[in-house]
Every structure is written in structure tokens, then in C-alpha cells.
Amino acid sequence: MIPAVLDALKRAADAGDACRQRSERTTITFESGRLKSAGVVEESGLNVRVVKAGKVGVAGTTAADRPPAEVIARALASAELGEPLALEFPGARAYPSVATESPRAASASAQILTDLGRELVERLARPDAQINVTVEREVEETAVGNTAGAAGSYRATGVSVSADVTRVTDNDVLMVYDYFVGTDLPEAKDLDAIVASIQGRLERALTVTSSPGGPLPVVFTPMGLSALLLPLEEALSGKTLVQGISPLQGRTGEPVFAEGLSIVDDPTIPGRPGSYPFDDEGVAAARLPLIERGVPRAFAHDLETAARLGKGQRSTGHGHRGVFGKPRLAYSNLIVGPGPVGRSPWSLGGGLLDGIAEGLVVEDLIGVGQGNVIGGAFSHPVALAYRIEQGEITGRVKDAAVAGNVYDLLKRTAGWGNDGRWVGARWSASLRLDGVSVAGR
Amino acid sequence: MRDRLDAALRASRADYTEIRVERTWASSVSFRGRRLETATASEDVGGFVRVLSRGRGWGVAAFTSLDHLPAMLDRARELSQAIVLDEPIRLAEVAPVTGEALLDLDGDVRGVSLAEKTRLIEAYNGEMLAVGGGITDTVANYHDEVTEYWFVNSEGTALHEIRPEVTLSGTALARKNGTIEKGLESIGLRKGWKSAQNKGAGFRQAAERAAQLLQAPSVRGGTYPVILDPEMAGVFIHEAFGHLSEADFVYENPQAREMMTLGRRFGRAVLTVGDNGAAPGLRGTMPYDDEGVPTQDTALIREGVLVGRLHSRETAARMGERPTGNARAISFRHPPIVRMTNTYIANGQGTFADLIKDIKLGVYACSAFGGQTMLESFSFTAAYGHMIRDGHVAELVKDVVLAGNLFQTLDRIERIAGDFQWNQIGGGCGKGGQSPLPVTEGAPHVRIEAALVGGEVG
Numbered sequence: 001m002i003p004a005v006l007d008a009l010k011r012a013a014d015a016g017d018a019c020r021q022r023s024e025r026t027t028i029t030f031e032s033g034r035l036k037s038a039g040v041v042e043e044s045g046l047n048v049r050v051v052k053a054g055k056v057g058v059a060g061t062t063a064a065d066r067p068p069a070e071v072i073a074r075a076l077a078s079a080e081l082g083e084p085l086a087l088e089f090p091g092a093r094a095y096p097s098v099a100t101e102s103p104r105a106a107s108a109s110a111q112i113l114t115d116l117g118r119e120l121v122e123r124l125a126r127p128d129a130q131i132n133v134t135v136e137r138e139v140e141e142t143a144v145g146n147t148a149g150a151a152g153s154y155r156a157t158g159v160s161v162s163a164d165v166t167r168v169t170d171n172d173v174l175m176v177y178d179y180f181v182g183t184d185l186p187e188a189k190d191l192d193a194i195v196a197s198i199q200g201r202l203e204r205a206l207t208v209t210s211s212p213g214g215p216l217p218v219v220f221t222p223m224g225l226s227a228l229l230l231p232l233e234e235a236l237s238g239k240t241l242v243q244g245i246s247p248l249q250g251r252t253g254e255p256v257f258a259e260g261l262s263i264v265d266d267p268t269i270p271g272r273p274g275s276y277p278f279d280d281e282g283v284a285a286a287r288l289p290l291i292e293r294g295v296p297r298a299f300a301h302d303l304e305t306a307a308r309l310g311k312g313q314r315s316t317g318h319g320h321r322g323v324f325g326k327p328r329l330a331y332s333n334l335i336v337g338p339g340p341v342g343r344s345p346w347s348l349g350g351g352l353l354d355g356i357a358e359g360l361v362v363e364d365l366i367g368v369g370q371g372n373v374i375g376g377a378f379s380h381p382v383a384l385a386y387r388i389e390q391g392e393i394t395g396r397v398k399d400a401a402v403a404g405n406v407y408d409l410l411k412r413t414a415g416w417g418n419d420g421r422w423v424g425a426r427w428s429a430s431l432r433l434d435g436v437s438v439a440g441r
Numbered sequence: 442m443r444d445r446l447d448a449a450l451r452a453s454r455a456d457y458t459e460i461r462v463e464r465t466w467a468s469s470v471s472f473r474g475r476r477l478e479t480a481t482a483s484e485d486v487g488g489f490v491r492v493l494s495r496g497r498g499w500g501v502a503a504f505t506s507l508d509h510l511p512a513m514l515d516r517a518r519e520l521s522q523a524i525v526l527d528e529p530i531r532l533a534e535v536a537p538v539t540g541e542a543l544l545d546l547d548g549d550v551r552g553v554s555l556a557e558k559t560r561l562i563e564a565y566n567g568e569m570l571a572v573g574g575g576i577t578d579t580v581a582n583y584h585d586e587v588t589e590y591w592f593v594n595s596e597g598t599a600l601h602e603i604r605p606e607v608t609l610s611g612t613a614l615a616r617k618n619g620t621i622e623k624g625l626e627s628i629g630l631r632k633g634w635k636s637a638q639n640k641g642a643g644f645r646q647a648a649e650r651a652a653q654l655l656q657a658p659s660v661r662g663g664t665y666p667v668i669l670d671p672e673m674a675g676v677f678i679h680e681a682f683g684h685l686s687e688a689d690f691v692y693e694n695p696q697a698r699e700m701m702t703l704g705r706r707f708g709r710a711v712l713t714v715g716d717n718g719a720a721p722g723l724r725g726t727m728p729y730d731d732e733g734v735p736t737q738d739t740a741l742i743r744e745g746v747l748v749g750r751l752h753s754r755e756t757a758a759r760m761g762e763r764p765t766g767n768a769r770a771i772s773f774r775h776p777p778i779v780r781m782t783n784t785y786i787a788n789g790q791g792t793f794a795d796l797i798k799d800i801k802l803g804v805y806a807c808s809a810f811g812g813q814t815m816l817e818s819f820s821f822t823a824a825y826g827h828m829i830r831d832g833h834v835a836e837l838v839k840d841v842v843l844a845g846n847l848f849q850t851l852d853r854i855e856r857i858a859g860d861f862q863w864n865q866i867g868g869g870c871g872k873g874g875q876s877p878l879p880v881t882e883g884a885p886h887v888r889i890e891a892a893l894v895g896g897e898v899g
Contacts, residue, residue, distance in 0.1 A: 027501075031693060032693035032694060034526070034528075034693070035498055035526070036524075036530075037498050037499035037501055037524070038498065038499070038501070038521070038524055039500070039501030039502065039503070039520065039776065040501070040502045040503070040513075040516055040517075040520065041502070041503040041504070041774055042502070042503070042504040042505065042506070042509065042513070043503075043504070043505050043774070044506065057481070058479065058481050059481055059483060060481070060483045061483060061484045061485070062484070063464075063484045063485070063486040064486075064505060064506045064508075065507065065508075066484070070484075071484075074481070074482045074483070075481075077482070077554075077555050078479070078480050078481045078555065081470075081477060081480040081555060081556055081559050082477060083476055083477050110520060110523055111523065114523070114524075128696075130693070130694045130696075130697075166694065166697075167696070168694065168696035168697045168699075168700055170700075171700070171817060171846075172817070173697075173700075173815075173817050175815065243473065243474075243578065244578075245578065245621075323483070323485075324467070324481070324483040324485070325469065325479060325481060325483075326479050364815075366813050366815050366819070367820040370810060370812075370813065370820075370822045372621060372622075372623070374621065375619075375620075379842060379895055380820065381820045381844040381895075383815040399846065401844060439662070439895070
């Protein structure tokens with residue numbers, strides 16, 4: 001498929017590349033504790049990019065009943081309008097070997113997936129709550145090729161198991177969720193971890209207490225950290241850099257954050273769904289330290305941001321493609337903090353509560369990503385948070401909001417917890433920050 | 442196509458079978474600053490089948506290769522057979538319908554070149570850039586779609602529709618001394634090329650506002666009487682209340698069902714709320730939903746009292762209520778789930794000036810940047826606001842974030858003006874991994890007795 005597209009491309013354009021993705025996803029859904037539906041999605045699509053007279057165009061299609069010439073013609077029409085851009089397509093090379101596929105997951109029957117879900121439903125069952133569980137398994141083939149000679153294909157599997165528990169009483173709605181993602185089916189310990197974290201958080205949430213107020217120590221759990229990391233993820237993106245709006249522009253090599261903060265993007269970690277041997281533009285995958293011990297070191301790039309930045313910048317292998325539209329920059333797996341160092345049993349706050357006389361544990365915030373993310377300021381009501389008094393959790397806090405600026409708060413981290421884990425494609429432990437503004441109502 | 446679908450239905454061995462096929466032509470043009478980011482056209486084709494047999498669960502299959510239709514019907518049936526239920530899934534009865542709804546394409550976008558579309562959005566982008574005054578960056582997007590749609594089911598329903606859609610959006614960023622402010626314009630229409638013309642003024646205003654916000658102070662955090670403009674009020678009712686009225690939230694959850702008992706008082710007598718999938722010409726409008734059920738105007742809150750909810754055939758049967766035509770899927774990749782269409786707060790009385798004349802100190806929250814609800818808690822960010830002082834709109838303020846508890850806030854809606862409007866904005870609604878679904882919201886100006894406004898970050 002790809003060679004035929006590239007042949008047609010070479011005749012019609014000066015250069016180009018193509019990415020074909022085929023996937024099959026099986027989904028088993030339990031609603032309110034009952035197995036409800038089983039589904040499969042089979043998808044196949046082709047994304048083509050051309051360079052003609054120095055200008056770049058892109059087009060995509062899922063219409064398998066149409067010849068490739070049609071999508072190439074659309075890409076050429078797109079290139080006529082495009083701005084000149086000196087994309088440097090990677091040439092032929094050997095790619096690293098990265099474990100992206102589990103044969104066991106690929107061949108698992110719908111029955112095996114259903115049994116996994118049912119086990120979670122049974123273990124989480126409680127009379128005062130509703131349980132939804134979704135089990136998903138995806139098998140995907142990615143093939144990339146370009147006119148400079150790069151070519152590769154690989155298969156990947158992805159499994160996700162998610163559970164949410166909702167408890168409604170009078171006007172109080174409490175929802176606690178957790179999920180597993182991996183390339184393989186979850187092991188017993190992975191299901192144990194979901195059960196422990198959901199039950200642990202739910203039990204501690206049954207008592208509702210008032211919120212403290214003022215600048216306070218706040219422990220952000222691995223799930224609660226998203227609001228703090230989002231501004232950094234934007235700031236470290238080559239796209240933001242090229243736009244000239246990254247607060248970290250020109251600050252590589254300087255100590256901007258506390259020593260405890262390191263962020264590495266690593267697409268080569270075996271067995272993670274975010275991993276790949278090469279990105280969707282055919283660039284070899286490699287580990288990329290973004291922040292080392294508080295010092296920004298690099299920005300993530302795809303072919304376009306590298307070309308726009310110039311100065312000899314190469315793609316760091318972060319080009320991602322869907323069927324439609326042009327490649328976009330995205331991270332693979334982000335390791336935040338000191339990095340995976342084994343895993344302790346689940347505990348709320350990851351052992352960071354000691355010595356906190358008054359504070360909060362934040363699991364989930366409302367409205368993350370709204371507003372002015374890039375500047376680093378955040379202000380969010382809590383969706384799920386707990387009060388800390390004298391080193392102990394004393395109940396769930398409902399009507400509270402936390403606010404601060406990531407660039408101030410991360411200058412002085414007060415330590416990472418012992419509860420490091422994957423949350424989707426991000427690994428981190430809980431993080432204690434002091435002086436976070438907490439407003440009660 | 443009809444023949445293919447009928448043959449597939451005849452071959453299906455399930456008790457209930459439905460098939461959807463969609464072919465979508467789309468194009469997108471995006472500018473960032475003066476630079477064209479993308480101009481691209483795409484074609485997306487695929488089908489969806491869903492089957493049900495007595496005592497079994499739903500078997501679902503979606504696919505991009507239409508040749509696979511017969512095989513995917515078999516897969517769906519196998520999956521359905523594997524799910525044995527003690528309580529069977531039932532579907533509320535609806536009369537089979539056959540129909541062609543070929544909406545007016547209003548200047549078929551498929552006949553307009555990518556170059557013309559690029560010139561249009563480039564001009565709107567130019568309106569923002571021309572404002573100057575600290576505008577350092579802009580984003581302007583044009584997107585259009587025409588979808589040809591077929592739906593058939595084994596009860597005799599057969600629909601064929603053509604639906605157009607155009608969305609335009611612009612973001613202007615103004616920057617000064619490390620402060621960044623943004624202004625947003627968003628237009629979403631179930632229309633075509635003709636209706637996308639002459640929209641430059643809104644883009645210019647968005648940029649002007651971003652520049653003005655650079656000079657504006659943050660609102661001082663606290664509890665105020667708050668006036669929501671029709672856009673904020675629309676987003677509020679959609680996010681904070683609309684999702685709770687979707688029956689799939691309550692139908693298998695006894696506690697949630699109790700919370701959403703019909704007849705329960707949710708607000709004062711001024712408050713009437715509904716969802717109208719049949720309102721003419723809006724983004725959420727469709728003659729039938731994705732189960733082939735006619736859309737309708739469904740009352741949700743009448744004079745403060747909960748009187749209805751939004752249903753699919755399954756949730757309606759389960760709750761012993763009537764289907765409302767609210768089962769919608771974002772594309773052939775997804776099953777239909779209970780969704781809103783065009784959700785509104787009904788018109789009240791009087792003018793905006795009447796609404797504010799006795800407010801000594803309050804906040805006027807305008808134009809929504811976004812909102813999120815976690816069931817009964819919500820947070821909404823206004824694009825900008827004004828203080829209200831001594832009955833008049835006073836200075837521009839920024840960082841207007843409303844947060845609170847849904848039940849309290851609904852109950853504090855004390856007055857509603859008579860200046861209803863539908864907000865024809867882009868974007869859309871997300872639920873269950875299906876986003877963005879085209880919806881519309883409508884409302885007049887709404888006065889909340891007291892609401893928490895978060896402002897300055899401490």
C-alpha cells in the first residue's frame with residue numbers, strides 16, 4: 001500500500017510521505033454493574049503529505065473504495081496554498097527495537113476481556129454505589145514511508161481497563177475512578193491496584209468536612225498533578241517555542257525549577273502504549289530529557305517545528321498523525337519526578353502527609369485546561385480532595401478551590417511521594433507543594 | 442446504497458438490527474498569525490451496525506470498509522450472543538418512518554475551492570491582526586462538512602439525509618509585560634458557504650476585547666449578584682443541568698433517579714428549561730435522531746419543577762417514559778447515546794436594564810471560554826466581564842470564573858429577561874468519548890441572586 005502511494009507521489013510531487021494506520025478495537029461495557037454491550041471498531045486510513053515547489057500540503061481518507069490518486073490530488077491542492085517550508089524527511093535507517101505488542105493481548109477473546117471486567121465489577125460492588133467498567137483492547141498496525149527512503153511498520157497492542165464508582169446521596173454526588181493502560185492484559189496486581197485506589201479513596205471520602213483556607217501545603221496525587229503539568233507540557237513543546245510564546249524560551253541550561261523536578265519523554269519504554277520504534281513521520285524514537293534536576297534541557301519537535309525553528313534543529317521524533325489533517329506534535333511517555341523506582345502499595349498522599357498540620361490532598365480538579373494555561377497560573381475548584389489535619393486525612397472537602405502559579409510553586413517542591421504510578425502515558429508520584437492558595441467556601 | 446442496506450437487513454439473524462452509513466466530505470483551513478497552518482480536504486466513509494436479540498446485550502460493530510458490512514453484522518451478532526442478561530434490554534416502541542431529508546446546502550461547500558475558503562478565513566484573520574494594540578498572535582479556523590447519511594433498521598425505518606455544517610473560529614492573543622489575554626469568536630451553523638460570508642466584525646471585536654482586557658483589572662473574588670449573558674446562561678444550563686437530565690445518568694442508578702425525580706423543585710417559578718431538537722436551522726437540529734426517532738421540543742423544567750428528561754429508546758423503555766429523539770452518535774464510529782440537541786432557558790420578561798437596575802454591586806459575566814461540571818459542582822470561565830455598579834454596567838474586568846453547586850445556583854436564579862437568543866457558536870459537546878457533537882444553547886439574560894466569582898489568583 002505505502003510503496004504504491006509513494007510511487008504515485010514521486011510522479012506527482014517533489015517529495016512527500018505517507019502514513020497508514022489500521023486498527024481494530026474491541027470494547028466491553030458494563031453499566032451499573034451489568035454487562036451491557038460488546039463492540040468492535042475496524043478502521044483503516046491513509047494520511048498523505050506532499051511537497052511541491054517547496055510548499056507542503058496534506059490530505060487524508062478512510063474511503064478505501066477510492067484510488068490513492070484522489071487523496072494525492074487533494075494533498076497537492078492543499079500544497080498550492082501552503083507556505084514554503086523546508087521539511088527534511090528522514091532517510092532510510094535502522095530503528096530501535098521497542099516492545100509495543102503483546103501477542104497475548106492481541107489474541108485475547110471477547111470472553112477473556114469480559115471476565116476481566118466482571119472481576120472488577122464484583123470486587124468493587126457496594127450497595128450504596130453504581131459501578132461502570134469498560135475494557136478495551138486495540139490492535140494497531142502503523143506503516144510509514146517517505147520519498148527520502150525511510151520506511152517502517154510495526155504492530156502495537158493497547159489494553160485499557162477503567163472503572164468508576166458513583167455514589168449519590170441527597171445532593172451529594174461522589175465519583176471515584178481509576179484505570180489501567182498497558183500493551184498487555186493487566187496482571188492480578190494491576191487489578192488489585194485499581195481496587196485498592198478506588199476503595200481507599202471512596203472510604204476516605206464518605207466523611208465530608210469543611211475546607212481549610214489560606215496558603216497551605218497541598219499534596220497533588222499522580223492523578224491530581226495534571227493541572228500543574230499542563231503548562232509545562234505546553235512550554236516544552238516545539239510548537240509553542242516556534243510561536244514564540246513559551247515561557248521557557250531561551251532558558252535552557254538555567255535552574256528554573258527546584259532540583260526535584262525532572263521530566264523525560266521516553267518512547268522506548270517496553271510495554272507502554274505510548275511507545276513506538278519511530279514516530280508517524282519515520283523519525284527514530286529516542287529518550288529526550290526535557291527538564292533535568294530543575295534545568296530545562298530541550299524542547300520536543302516534529303519535522304515541521306524543527307524546520308520552522310531552523311538553527312540545525314532536528315525532529316526529536318514527536319510527530320503524531322491521525323487519518324485527517326497534518327501531523328501534530330505530541331509527547332510519548334512522560335516520566336515526571338525521580339522516575340520509576342518500584343511501586344509501593346497504594347496510599348493516599350504517598351507518605352507525604354507527615355508533618356502537615358493543615359493542608360489538602362488533591363486528586364482531581366475541575367476545569368483543567370480552561371483559561372490561560374501557558375502562563376502557568378491556575379485556579380480550579382476541586383472535584384475530589386481531602387483535608388489533612390495533623391498528618392491525617394480527616395475527610396473529603398467539597399467546596400474548595402486551589403490556585404497558584406506553576407512557575408512559582410515548582411521553584412520549591414517539598415518532596416515526592418512513594419506512590420509512583422502510570423496515569424495513562426505519564427509516570428509520577430504524588431508531589432507536595434507548599435504555599436498553594438486554598439479557598440474554602 | 443438502499444439496496445445494499447436492505448439486503449444486509451434481510452440477512453441479519455438478530456431480533457433487532459440497525460445500520461448507519463455515513464460519507465463525509467470535510468475541509469479545514471487554519472491560520473496562525475499571518476501564516477497558513479493547514480488547508481486540507483478529507484473524505485471519511487464508514488458504517489455502523491448494532492444488533493440485539495432477546496435476552497442478550499448489544500452487539501456493535503463499526504468499520505471503514507463498506508464491503509465488510511455483511512461480515513460485521515455477523516461479528517456484531519456474535520458479540521451480542523455472548524452477553525446473557527437476566528433483565529432484557531427493551532426498546533420503547535416508535536412508529537417506523539421513511540424519509541428523505543436533503544437539507545438546503547445553502548451554497549454547497551463541496552463546490553467551493555480550498556483556495557476560496559482560504560481567502561475567506563484569511564480575511565477574517567486579517568480583521569483580528571489589523572486591530573494592533575498588543576495583538577501578538579491569532580488563530581483563525583474554517584471548517585466545513587457535508588455528510589450524506591443513511592439509517593435503516595429491521596422495524597422498517599429508512600432514512601436518507603444530507604447535512605451541511607460550517608464552523609468559523611478565531612482567537613486573538615494580546616500581550617503586554619508578560620500578561621497574555623485572549624479574545625474569542627466562534628460561529629457554528631448547520632448551513633453552507635453563503636452563511637459563512639460577512640462574519641468579519643465578530644473577529645475584529647474579539648481582538649479588540651483581548652487588547653482591552655490587557656488594561657482591565659481582575660475581578661475581586663467574592664460572592665456577588667451575577668448576570669449571565671445569553672451565551673454564559675446557555676453554557677451554564679447545558680453543562681450544569683442538561684447533562685443531569687440525560688436519562689442514561691439516572692436510568693440504572695436508584696440514587697440518581699431519586700435526585701432527579703419528576704416533580705422535584707429545582708428552581709423558582711421564573712425558570713423554564715427545555716431541549717428542542719426540532720428547532721429550525723440550528724446545529725443541534727435533526728429531523729430524526731440516530732435511532733430514527735423524530736426529534737421534538739422536550740420540557741425539562743417548567744416553572745421551576747422538573748418535568749422531563751432526555752431519552753434514547755432504551756432508557757425510555759426502562760423508565761416507562763416516552764422516547765424524545767435524543768439518541769445521537771458523533772459518527773459511524775460510535776453507538777448512539779443520550780445527548781442534548783438545542784438546550785435552552787425559556788424567555789422571561791423585561792429588558793437587560795430592568796434586570797440590573799437595582800443591583801448596587803454585581804458582576805456581568807459575558808461570553809464563555811469554557812465550562813466543566815463534575816455532576817453537581819461546576820466551574821465556568823467567562824471570556825470577560827463587567828462590574829455592575831449602582832444599576833449600571835461599569836468597568837471591564839477579567840478572570841471571571843464562576844464556581845458553585847448546581848442545586849444552589851439553580852435555586853438562586855431569581856429573574857430572567859425577555860431577550861432570548863440562540864447562540865450559534867462552534868465547538869460542541871463531549872460525552873463518553875464522543876466529542877465534539879454539534880449542539881446549540883439558547884437563553885436570555887439571567888440574574889443569579891448570589892454566586893461565587895473567583896478572580897485574582899492568590
